[in-house]
Amino acid sequence: MSEFERFEYDVVxxxxxxxxxxxxxxxREHGLRTAIVCKSLFGKAHTVMAEGGIxxxxxxxxxxxxxxxxxxxxxxxxxxxxxxxxxxxxxxxxPDRVWELxxxxxxxxxxxxxxxxxxxxxxxxxxxxxHVGDRTGLELIRTLQQKIVSLQQDDLxxxxxxxxxxxxFAECTITDLPRTDxxxxxxxxxxxxxxxxxxxxxxxxxxxxxxxxxxxxxxSNSWEGTGDGLALALRTGATLVNMEFIQFHPTxxxxxxxxxxxxxxxxxxGDGGVLRNSEGKRFMxxxxxxxxxxxxxxxxxxxxxxxxxxxxxxxxxxxLPRDEVARAINSEVKAGRGTAxxxxxxxxxxxxxxxxxxxxxxxxxxxxxxxxxxxITKEPMEVGPTCHxxxxxxxxxxxTTATRVPGLFACGESAGGMHGSNRLGGNSLSDLLVFGRRxxxxxxxxxxxxxxxxxxxRQSDLEAGEAVAVAPFENExxxxxxxxxxxxGTMNDLVGIIRRQGEIREAIAALEAxxxxxxxxxxxxHRQFNPGWHLALDLxxxxxxxxxxxxxxxxxxxxxxxxxxxxxxxxxPTWRGVNLICSLDxxxxxxxxxxxxVPTIRRDLFELFERPELAKYxxxxxxxxxxxxxxxxxxxxxx
Amino acid sequence: xxxxxxFRLWRGDSDGGELKDHTVEVNEGEVVxxxxxxxxxxxxxxxxxxxxxxxxxxxxxxxEINGKPRLMCMSRMNTFTQEETxxxxxxxxxxIIRDLVTDVSFNYEKARQFPAxxxxxxxxxxxxxxxxxxxxSQEFRKCIECFLCQDVCHVIRDREDNKKAFSGxxxxxxxxxxxxxxxxxxxxxxxxxxxxxxxxxxxxxxCCTEVCPEHIKITDxxxxxxxxxxxxxxxxxxxxxxxxxxRRTD
Numbered sequence: 001m002s003e004f005e006r007f008e009y010d011v012v013x014x015x016x017x018x019x020x021x022x023x024x025x026x027x028r029e030h031g032l033r034t035a036i037v038c039k040s041l042f043g044k045a046h047t048v049m050a051e052g053g054i055x056x057x058x059x060x061x062x063x064x065x066x067x068x069x070x071x072x073x074x075x076x077x078x079x080x081x082x083x084x085x086x087x088x089x090x091x092x093x094x095p096d097r098v099w100e101l102x103x104x105x106x107x108x109x110x111x112x113x114x115x116x117x118x119x120x121x122x123x124x125x126x127x128x129x130x131h132v133g134d135r136t137g138l139e140l141i142r143t144l145q146q147k148i149v150s151l152q153q154d155d156l157x158x159x160x161x162x163x164x165x166x167x168x169f170a171e172c173t174i175t176d177l178p179r180t181d182x183x184x185x186x187x188x189x190x191x192x193x194x195x196x197x198x199x200x201x202x203x204x205x206x207x208x209x210x211x212x213x214x215x216x217x218x219x220s221n222s223w224e225g226t227g228d229g230l231a232l233a234l235r236t237g238a239t240l241v242n243m244e245f246i247q248f249h250p251t252x253x254x255x256x257x258x259x260x261x262x263x264x265x266x267x268x269x270g271d272g273g274v275l276r277n278s279e280g281k282r283f284m285x286x287x288x289x290x291x292x293x294x295x296x297x298x299x300x301x302x303x304x305x306x307x308x309x310x311x312x313x314x315x316x317x318x319x320l321p322r323d324e325v326a327r328a329i330n331s332e333v334k335a336g337r338g339t340a341x342x343x344x345x346x347x348x349x350x351x352x353x354x355x356x357x358x359x360x361x362x363x364x365x366x367x368x369x370x371x372x373x374x375x376i377t378k379e380p381m382e383v384g385p386t387c388h389x390x391x392x393x394x395x396x397x398x399x400t401t402a403t404r405v406p407g408l409f410a411c412g413e414s415a416g417g418m419h420g421s422n423r424l425g426g427n428s429l430s431d432l433l434v435f436g437r438r439x440x441x442x443x444x445x446x447x448x449x450x451x452x453x454x455x456x457x458r459q460s461d462l463e464a465g466e467a468v469a470v471a472p473f474e475n476e477x478x479x480x481x482x483x484x485x486x487x488x489g490t491m492n493d494l495v496g497i498i499r500r501q502g503e504i505r506e507a508i509a510a511l512e513a514x515x516x517x518x519x520x521x522x523x524x525x526h527r528q529f530n531p532g533w534h535l536a537l538d539l540x541x542x543x544x545x546x547x548x549x550x551x552x553x554x555x556x557x558x559x560x561x562x563x564x565x566x567x568x569x570x571x572x573p574t575w576r577g578v579n580l581i582c583s584l585d586x587x588x589x590x591x592x593x594x595x596x597x598v599p600t601i602r603r604d605l606f607e608l609f610e611r612p613e614l615a616k617y618x619x620x621x622x623x624x625x626x627x628x629x630x631x632x633x634x635x636x637x638x639x
Numbered sequence: 640x641x642x643x644x645x646f647r648l649w650r651g652d653s654d655g656g657e658l659k660d661h662t663v664e665v666n667e668g669e670v671v672x673x674x675x676x677x678x679x680x681x682x683x684x685x686x687x688x689x690x691x692x693x694x695x696x697x698x699x700x701x702x703e704i705n706g707k708p709r710l711m712c713m714s715r716m717n718t719f720t721q722e723e724t725x726x727x728x729x730x731x732x733x734x735i736i737r738d739l740v741t742d743v744s745f746n747y748e749k750a751r752q753f754p755a756x757x758x759x760x761x762x763x764x765x766x767x768x769x770x771x772x773x774x775x776s777q778e779f780r781k782c783i784e785c786f787l788c789q790d791v792c793h794v795i796r797d798r799e800d801n802k803k804a805f806s807g808x809x810x811x812x813x814x815x816x817x818x819x820x821x822x823x824x825x826x827x828x829x830x831x832x833x834x835x836x837x838x839x840x841x842x843x844x845x846c847c848t849e850v851c852p853e854h855i856k857i858t859d860x861x862x863x864x865x866x867x868x869x870x871x872x873x874x875x876x877x878x879x880x881x882x883x884x885x886r887r888t889d
Contacts, residue, residue: 040689040691040697040699041689041699042747043784044691044692044697044698044699046691046692048692048697048783049692049696049697058764095764096763096764099763099764099766102758102766103758103763104758105755105756105758105817105820105823107768107773107776107777107780107820108773109770109773110768110769110770110773112770113767114767114768114769115766115767117770132777132780133777135696135781138696138780138783139780142780142782142784146750146755146756147755149750149751149753149755150755150756153751153754153755193736193737193740222691222692222693222697223690223691224691255668256668256669257666257667257668258668258669258670258673258693259668259693262694363696366695366854367694367695370695370713370715371670371694371695371713371715372668373715373717479680479684480684481679481680523684524684525684525685526685528652528687528737529687529737529738529740530684530687531679531684531687531688532679532684532685533685
């Protein structure tokens with residue numbers, strides 16, 4: 001067996017995006033020795049791609065905003081399938097998390113009176129997104145990165161070593177999370193640069209590995225979004241929730257092919273951009289669904305007035321939640337009213353003066369100019385849906401982010417529940433901060449509770465981990481790139497934005513066949529910085545995660561948020577109350593799926609909604625609970 | 640539109656290497672990174688290359704294309720003629736790891752030496768800054784840390800001995816960012832730029848500005864103003880005298 005490089009930590013955070021970095025900061029501030037392990041260089045995580053902003057009810061632009069309104073918007077956006085406790089904590093805590101970033105050095109755009117400016121975004125009732133032009137994600141990552149450096153500088157002063165209490169292990173991939181007596185004992189992995197194996201012995205592991213976009217052909221995600229953390233969690237005995245809910249962002253670039261999938265921020269629409277089909281029609285007015293009727297403008301004139309006077313006008317339907325807009329674009333293209341490259345037009349050039357476009361959307365202007373040779377101040381963009389975000393993910397406790405496995409925590413995109421069936425724009429960056437912090441605190445409380453009683457990594461865990469990792473060098477099977485392309489094609493075409501039973505079954509069969517081929521995938525060369533080998537190891541994670549998506553998509557016989565079944569087109573109030581939970585049957589076994597109730601919405605939160613609205617989503621019996629007398633505080637009638 | 644292009648890629652490691660030739664398909668609308676990926680998928684599966692977002696936002700795929708420091712994802716193939724050989728080599732200022740991947744830890748070490756933002760004594764949510772004031776620093780916060788400015792900078796390119804004393808343009812804009820931050824509580828950014836970052840070694844040839852994919856005006860908006868502050872603080876006799884008399888320690 002090879003030599004494993006060994007490290008001991010209190011907490012290992014996997015992933016260095018917004019959630020992972022915020023979790024690490026919190027764990028370190030609780031006095032724990034913390035390792036951050038990431039596949040890329042420090043500061044390159046996919047969070048840098050986030051454009052629009054961080055949703056937080058600070059009320060800087062409209063003082064009517066409050067956490068209750070934010071909670072309500074989040075639940076509506078998620079079609080009431082959200083974990084209500086997560087949505088509540090998120091709405092309550094995000095303002096502090098944003099202000100905290102200022103103390104780390106973040107520089108948000110300002111209001112005229114010098115406070116953090118907030119912009120409008122789809123599904124948010126008031127201007128709510130703190131932003132930095134259209135590069136908010138970069139600001140977030142850099143700010144957290146610099147905060148970690150400042151903590152390291154504090155440690156240098158106190159302990160004489162930058163890395164005394166927090167260290168970044170960049171370009172290192174985690175392949176296994178061993179357990180001893182049912183508890184997490186650490187993390188095994190390899191250095192991407194040298195291919196050498198490494199083991200982190202730690203009683204707590206926080207998964208913050210982001211999404212699964214690389215399971216799809218057209219995606220806005222970077223190569224890192226293979227779903228490693230979800231597969232690691234499953235293999236360790238944790239569960240995934242609602243994996244069928246995948247957000248296809250309505251406006252991805254569709255031309256040229258090399259940038260297909262790349263995101264065009266929703267701020268383009270928030271700031272005045274409109275969607276038109278090839279006939280020049282603003283088609284979104286035809287796609288306002290029943291549940292949102294009355295909340296959106298019914299004429300172009302009213303929609304246009306809203307940008308200047310949102311108090312007295314309704315917002316244009318271009319700002320409907322993302323799932324609605326994505327489906328509308330899909331329908332227009334299918335009806336033959338798409339552009340030459342199979343999308344629709346997103347136009348800001350005829351709506352705003354060039355200088356305003358340059359000021360408000362500099363990164364978009366730059367992106368189109370440099371990558372597509374298109375000047376968005378002069379011509380429309382061509383856009384279409386792209387796989388963007390996983391609403392499902394690792395099942396966690398709302399308050400502590402603990403999974404079912406003692407010592408294992410998850411936050412950010414890799415955790416599920418918060419966004420229900422569909423996420424609102426801007427709620428991702430706030431989610432990272434709120435639950436990143438809670439994961440760090442949750443892990444700290446767990447570790448301190450363990451005392452000296454820490455589980456140990458066993459020699460047999462190392463041997464087993466190494467055997468799986470080196471297998472591709474001994475195989476003479478196919479090239480991993482071929483398999484990855486087939487996997488992406490299968491998921492994109494058969495479990496994509498519109499789903500049908502027969503096609504999902506076809507996908508499940510195709511995934512089973514791919515698993516057989518993946519078992520013998522072969523790679524050339526040696527272990528030093530070998531991308532073919534890295535992909536071969538990521539493949540097994542992608543196949544597991546894709547299987548969960550397909551099985552859950554087959555199981556849920558309704559359409560809701562990021563899950564559209566052509567054969568079950570409507571929302572079904574009975575399914576509203578169902579969480580689909582995936583687990584693995586034994587080590588490396590098949591995926592099991594079971595129904596669990598969605599946690600009940602607390603009475604005071606339920607009462608934030610009007611009855612007619614609730615009636616659109618809930619069963620009659622659920623709505624009727626509002627007629628019951630409110631539960632008496634303290635001495636209740638419960639057993 | 641599809642044609643066969645001629646690529647030359649540097650392959651090797653810290654012990655040395657050589658340029659290898661590849662003939663590879665190119666389609667309409669592709670960038671250099673697409674071609675590198677095609678070579679990886681079809682001809683050289685172990686070709687080492689760093690990349691992430693493929694959208695010019697993460698700054699991972701830095702390399703030298705026909706000798707010019709560039710992001711591979713932001714280099715459109717239609718900027719070359721079909722007959723032109725495209726040569727891709729790793730950044731020269733940093734030690735080679737393998738193929739197109741270099742060891743950029745120099746930058747992370749410099750980042751660590753740079754004193755962090757010092758927050759003012761204000762309660763959470765009470766920071767007030769004017770947009771016009773934050774914009775100056777915001778320009779520098781656009782930096783995606785591709786390190787192309789560091790790569791091209793002749794102070795450290797091929798001058799290993801200067802690396803200790805010079806932080807490079809990336810961290811001079813960080814200095815300017817905090818010096819111009821309306822609420823940074825530290826007042827010694829210019830002193831630090833002079834004594835620890837080696838700003839005096841920069842003779843403003845603007846190479847860094849030219850290669851910046853974010854079009855940050857590194858020289859004009861960051862380095863020159865910082866040099867002016869250095870001059871004001873350290874070489875103006877009246878300021879010098881004032882500092883002595885008031886014993887300023889900040």
